[in-house]
Amino acid sequence: MDQKTKGAWLLHHMFKLQRVTNTPEYENIATAGKVGLLLSGLSASEDSSLTRSQVAAIAHAAGLSTLELPELLRLLVMQRLIDQGKSGSIAVLGVTSPAVLTHTATIFxxxxxxxxxxxALDFAEIVSSEPRYAPFxxxxxxxxxxxxxxxxxPFLDHCEQIGFVDAESLDATQRLYFNGNLFRRDQVAKTKVVLDTLTSSQGQTVRDFEVQVRQNGCVQRDLAERVLTPELFRRLLAIGMYDLNEVSNTSESMSYVTLPAAFSKFGSSALIDDALDLAKAFVACLSYGMHRSNRNRGRISMLHTLMAKLIAGQWVGPATAIGEDYKVLEFKRVIEVRQEPPAFSMRLLKKEVGELALRVLTDGDTSDVGLLGFPASPVTKYTRPEDSRALVRKQQVPVSKKATAEMLLAIRAGGVK
Structure with missing residues (x-):
């Protein structure tokens, strides 16, 4: 396993460990993952400086405690990724998202x-290429x-309970392991195998729906359930064939569907290229800006022009919406916002995230999709696809779980890797 892939799994496992207690045997995974998460929040594509209060706010937004922060910063200093001043301010080297993964693995x-x-890392990796039987x-x-x-x-049981991997019982003696990253690599071949397990009518419906998602970059969940039926959509979501992203604010939540492999660069894997789901969060906010923000507040109408300026490192604005609609991206240090009374301007801090988000949105026509119907108030929360998939898995009824197992078995038997 290369260092970028290892770093991606460390972050994946760290998020899973945050949801359970009493797992001291995985302390180094948790620590390295948290260091990587903090480094992602602190860093930008170029060198930058942050005050003590900014560092504390970034750590808080990442879910890191005040007690953890000093040790995590110490580890970053040891790796010569940051310098700490006496006042608590820090200077951060320019680090891209893929480089964050490499540094995370090095710290581990x-x-x-x-x-x-x-x-635990290798286990997750080998079942992400294809489902594997317990004896293997x-x-x-x-x-x-x-x-x-x-x-x-007990190790296999523990990994399943924590969420490092998923498992389905095919019968009383056979257990099949997999995880939500199955379709981030070799999606076309694996999709074909899954379609072969469906009726001809269902298969054609899935093909037609996938064309819509590819053309638009993202579609609303209610459209997916209307086209596929809620039951079929949940079955496909459970095995990781789709990503379900949720954005929310104080008024309402909205979910939309993307294809896992869309968030990857040519010849690479979405597991690596968007390990922290930053591009997915960017797509959510851009969709909101294009379709729901009032023009008087700064509605996005020329996406390519806007993104070209941002990717070039220029400030964009001023507009009222910038200070209100992109708080999720501020929390994750994807963008920086400054006030220019009575409005705000922003610039892109993570160039590669903007490039990936733009590609997903402009591979097709996004004029009629996105977060249509989302209330005109700020997006303040983003729920990662893996969290959504895990919830759907827990809510599956026995009949649905059987269908999911059959799909996984088909991928396994088809030898798709």
């Missing part, structure tokens, strides 16, 4: 991780990490 390696922690995984762990059968059984 420096902590002398246990074999169990390394096994047990043999892999025995060969690679010298774990006995008595050690692998």
């Amino acid at each position: 390696d420096a902590q002398a991780p246990s074999p169990v922690e390394c096994a 995984v047990q043999q892999f762990l025995a060969d690679t990490y010298k774990l006995s059968r008595s050690e692998t059984t």
Whole structure:
């Protein structure tokens, strides 16, 4: 596993660990993931400086506690990624999102991780290319990490309970492991195998729907459920064939669907290129700006012109909407906002995130889709696709779970990797 891929899994596992308690055996994964999350929040494409209060606010927005922050900053100093001043201010080296993953992996390696922690990363990786039967995984762990059968059984259960991987029982004796990253690589071949498990009518419906998503970049969840039926949509979502993104504010929540592989660069993987879902969050906010913001507040009408200026590092504005509609992007340090009374201007801090978001939105015609119907108030929260998928998995009824297992088995039997 290369360092970028390892860094992506560290972040994935760290988010899962934040939802459980009493997992000291994975402490190095949690620490490295939090350092990577903090580095992403602090850094920009170019060198920058931040005050003590800005650092504290960024850490808080990332869900990091005041007690954790000093140690996480110390680790970044040790890696020479930041310099700390006596006042608590810091200077940060210019770091791209892929570089964040590499540094996250380097910090993990420096902590002398246990074999169990390394096994948890490799386990997730091998079941992200194709679903794997339990005996295969047990043999892999025995060969690679010298774990006995008595050690692998509780390890597999623990990984499933935490959420590092998912599992489906095909019958009383067969268990199949996978995770939500199945369709971030080799999506076309895997989609074909899944379609073969559906009726001809369902298969054609899925093909037609995927054309719509590819053309528009994102579509609303209610459209997906109307075209596919709620049951079929949940089954496909459960195996990771689609990403479900949720944006919300004080008035309402809205979910929209994207294709996992769309957020990747040519020849790469969306697991690496958008590991922290920053481009997906950017797409959500841009869609809102294009379709719901009032023109008097600064509605986006010329996307290419706007993004060309942002990607070039220029300030855009002033407009009232900039100070209100892009708070999620401010929290994640994707953009910087400054006040120019009575309005606001912004500039892009993470160039590669803007480039990826623009490509997703402009591969097709986005004139009639996006966050239509979203109330005219700020987007203040973004829910990651993996969190949405995990919730759908938990809510599946037995019949739906059986259909999901059959799809996974088809991918496994088809030898798609």
